[in-house]
Amino acid sequence: MKEKPDNNQQLTIQVEELSKHFSHFVAVDKITFDVQKGEIFGFLGANGAGKTTAIRMLCGLSAPTSGKARIAGFDVYRQAEQIKKNIGYMSQKFSLYEDLTVTENIHFFGGIYGLTDKQLKSKTRQLIGDLGLEREAKKLVSSLPLGWKQKLSFSVAILHDPQIVFLDEPTGGVDPVTRRQFWNLIYEAAERGITVFVTTHYMDEAEYCKRISIMVDGKIKALDTPSNLKQQFNVPDMDAVFYQIARGAQRGDKNPAA
Numbered sequence: 001m002k003e004k005p006d007n008n009q010q011l012t013i014q015v016e017e018l019s020k021h022f023s024h025f026v027a028v029d030k031i032t033f034d035v036q037k038g039e040i041f042g043f044l045g046a047n048g049a050g051k052t053t054a055i056r057m058l059c060g061l062s063a064p065t066s067g068k069a070r071i072a073g074f075d076v077y078r079q080a081e082q083i084k085k086n087i088g089y090m091s092q093k094f095s096l097y098e099d100l101t102v103t104e105n106i107h108f109f110g111g112i113y114g115l116t117d118k119q120l121k122s123k124t125r126q127l128i129g130d131l132g133l134e135r136e137a138k139k140l141v142s143s144l145p146l147g148w149k150q151k152l153s154f155s156v157a158i159l160h161d162p163q164i165v166f167l168d169e170p171t172g173g174v175d176p177v178t179r180r181q182f183w184n185l186i187y188e189a190a191e192r193g194i195t196v197f198v199t200t201h202y203m204d205e206a207e208y209c210k211r212i213s214i215m216v217d218g219k220i221k222a223l224d225t226p227s228n229l230k231q232q233f234n235v236p237d238m239d240a241v242f243y244q245i246a247r248g249a250q251r252g253d254k255n256p257a258a
């Protein structure tokens with residue numbers, strides 16, 4: 001029998017006391033949070049805090065040691081395959097093929113996602129038009145500037161209209177203007193109802209999120225809107241909030257935002 005997602009449609013991510021141990025080392029320590037449909041949720045933390053380990057569990061790539069999580073309504077222990085079909089994923093090392101053209105990349109990933117030829121054709125036309133890549137459509141991805149590769153990579157990650165897209169440091173290495181343009185794409189996706197779960201080391205980007213959590217040494221130490229956090233810590237910006245929370249971190253290097 002096909003497993004059905006649960007009825008709580010508005011919460012696309014539900015996490016309760018989720019943990020991951022590697023032998024005796026507790027990489028993720030009983031994290032609890034929910035994310036609403038269409039919300040942009042920032043998942044921050046110092047180096048080694050446990051963000052990637054947590055994301056791998058949420059994407060159905062790694063079984064938790066304990067706790068509960070439902071992603072797009074599916075259980076992380078029993079329904080990992082359904083989770084993978086209902087999410088998109090983009091990391092800093094985006095998965096585009098450098099030796100294929102822009103169009104070939106879109107066709108390749110669309111094929112993996114199971115789009116029909118008709119869907120592929122219209123999606124390709126729409127995506128290239130939206131990104132203004134008409135003149136680059138037949139060029140190899142290797143010839144594109146980094147910022148364009150990131151935008152293309154994001155668009156490909158949501159080609160199949162997933163319920164949630166996970167972005168693991170998606171804007172590393174690009175200038176603030178290009179990052180701002182990238183965030184316009186994120187806002188558009190969220191407006192279409194896609195939940196955006198994003199990790200970043202850039203504190204200006206933390207301000208763009210509706211809510212953020214800050215993880216330290218495997219635990220979530222703060223979770224709220226950027227403005228509430230600034231008020232709570234009585235500081236002018238997210239840099240200062242992050243520093244206050246992460247300065248006592250035992251893992252990673254001594255500069256928490258590095």
Ligand SMILES: Nc1ncnc2c1ncn2[C@@H]1O[C@H](COP(=O)(O)OP(=O)(O)OP(=O)(O)O)[C@@H](O)[C@H]1O
Nearest residue numbers: 022025027045046047048049050051052053054251
């Ligand atoms: N497979 C593993 N075996 C043992 N320890 C691991 C494993 N994967 C991660 N860790 C440890 O778990 C901790 C959390 O790592 P993780 O990569 O999740 O952190 P992160 O917050 O994503 O950090 P960064 O921002 O540096 O990528 C680190 O101390 C790391 O060394």
